[in-house]
Amino acid sequence: METTDRVWTEHVFIKHNPAALHKNPLAYQNKLMIDYFNKQILPSVLDDITFLKENNTPSEFELVVMSKYERTPDKEPENPFSELDAGFDPHLEDFDELPTPIRFLKFYYSKVPSTFTETMCKYILSYKDQSLIPPPIAFMLGIIHDIGLTVPVDHKLAFKYYLEAKKGKYPYAYYTLFDIYARCFDTYGVERNHTTALKYIVKLMLYSIYCSDSWISPSFVGDGAFGYLSIAYAHLDISAYACQYAQKIATSSKSLVKRKIMQYILTVGKKEMEEQLKALEELSKECDDPFLLVKIADIHLIGSGPTAKNQERAREFLIKLLNSTSNSPFRYYGYELLGYLYDAKGEYKDALKCYRVGAQYGLIYSMKKVGTAHALGLTIEPDFKLAESLLVQAAALGSNDAYLSLLELYIYLSELKGKAWEFYISVLPLVPMFSFFEQDCYQLYKAMMMEKGMGVEKNYPSAITIYSTLPKKDFPVALYRLGKVYLRSDNIIQAQQYFEDCYHNYTNITKNWLQPHASTYIRIAKLYLLGQGCDKNLLRAEEILDKAVNLKCCSTIPCLIRKKKAKVILERLRGNGETENAGRKDKKTTSKEEMKDTTKEENTIFA
Helix, strand or coil, rough: CCCHHHHHHHHHHHHHHCCCCCHHHHHHHHCCCCCHCCCCHHHHHHHHHHHHHHHCCHHHHHHHHHHHHHCCCCCCCCCCHHHHHHCCCCCCCCCCCCCCCHHHHHHHHHHCCCHHHHHHHHHHHHCCCCCCCHHHHHHHHHHHHHHHHCCCCHHHHHHHHHHHHHHHHCHHHHHHHHHHHHHHHHHHCCCEEEEEEHHHHHHHHHHCCCCCCCCCCCCCCCHHHHHHHHHHHHHHCCCHHHHHHHHHHHHCCCHHHHHHHHHHHHHHHHHHHHHHHHHHHHHHHHHCCHHHHHHHHHHHHHCCCCCCCHHHHHHEEEEEEHCCCCHHHHHHHHHHHHHHHHCCCHHHHHHHHHHHHHHHHCHHHHHHHHHHHHCCCCCCCHHHHHHHHHHHHHHHCCHHHHHHHHHHHHHHCCHHHHHHHHHHHHHHHHHHCCCCHHHHHHHHHHHHHHCCCCCCCCCCHHHHHHHHHHHCCCCHHHHHHHHHHHHHHHHHHHHHHHHHHHHHHHHHHHHHHHHHHCHHHHHHHHHHHHHCCCCCCCCHHHHHHHHHCCCCCCHHHHHHHHHHHHHHHHHHHHCCCCCCCCCCCCCCCCHHHHHHHHHHHHCCCCC
16 A cells, blocks of 8 residues: 555544534543544644653543643533533543443433433343344443443443444444453453454444444444544554554455455545545445445445535445345445435335334434334324334433434324423433534423423513524524514514514525425415515415425424424415415514414414
8 A cells, every 4th residue: 555654644633523522422532632633633733642642541641632632612602501511521430441432321321311221221131132133232232231221230241242243343342342452451351452452443444334323413424433543543553553454454355345445445545536436336236245335325425535425326326235135234224324315305105114124223213213203104104102112212222313302292292292391301411412403402492381381381581581592593483482472472563573583584594505494494484374574475375385395305303293284284275265366465464463363373383
């Protein structure tokens, strides 16, 4: 390989893109190193890394780097959950005893409501006696025994399950085993072995294609192994060895697929990467290996290197998996990816077929999507009990999105509304670990429950305070809710101002966002329909509703419920001929009587 160790080392750091803290346990270890790992690697940083490794133990190295490279923003964003700060403490007493993902999960599950933990453990432990345990489940069995969740702590048994998960190419098993052999060997009764540790990191770089969203987002992490590899630099001097072992796989592996994929991974220049991708695609014409197909699809999905993002191209390779009878773990990861692509196109029936395969394999994102389908009766019979069970399991296994989906389920489905406030209170300890956008979603739903008295006494002042602090560009609905609150208080002028502000923010979304959700158009149609914030125009409302109900977009609970209701309203408008002469623009509805007359009509449309 012509690439020097130094060039390839820089390449690794440049490609490293740390995951959000709430999604990835490794990101906590990277927490204050993000600034200098994110865009470019300077020679001075490489010199610092060398110096620190020579003069500090691994744990000291981490603390020194975190301290040295910390950059405090001029102004921290206001966090409504600051009183529930869940900051990760790097000085945990088991810092040198448990691998990084396990330390994070021990902390995480200390915050998870006990009902979720018990549900998770009951579900996971039921797999113990099976001859073949899906790799994601095997890894979770390791966690349960490692940190003593409803069972006695047993590190040796946990280690056995990590090895089982590794056989199934499960990414977190590779990193965990690396950390065990490099740092936590005493805890698990093994000898420290740098060579074995480094092999796990390099193999992780080879195999890390996609991992369900238990601790990372349901996005594509083909480059994620480079992030893991950077942690190896933090603990060990592996530059030369990693290059050597990676080259060995690229030139001497018995598997042609592994050789070709590693050759692609080791490339640096644009031309070289393009040539290697073409070689992979040519190989796929003769070989239907799931690993190869998913890797090529992943390259197109994430736009790796010089390759532009291309979902349709990725879909071509993933569809070939449908005829595969292989029991490869990559077949299951591929099905989940394909389900995601079908989902994004609104092809929910095909998406559900794929998600079912992923859910059977223990992939948490798939479990969440199957649960959502049952909740909404999406191409399947509604089953609220099964939907709730699947979402609870996915949430207990660590899916932040599943927690939010559960709350939305309780808020938007009349059959389950009585659980909304109680559930919101139960998950509060976890909320600080979620993204700022997700935290804002919880604040929005809290305000809606206070405004409507859902499980809690109505409290307009508190609801107004929360609505007023949410970012307008992300939450125009908060402006609408403010208008509703002031309308009930007979402050028509203030209400109309908020409705107008809401209308302009929603129209800005349709102009500036690449792919607005159907719910955005539905809310604009609602404003036209009721004459709130804009001139009442039934014809325009009908046109927008028609576009919204036919728009293909991701299947979130609020969006799909609004689409269902929008379809009913659209049929009613057309059936009653209400829009035949509505092309004219009526005056804005501003009088107290006219504004309040819209309430009855609005209640038949959308929450």
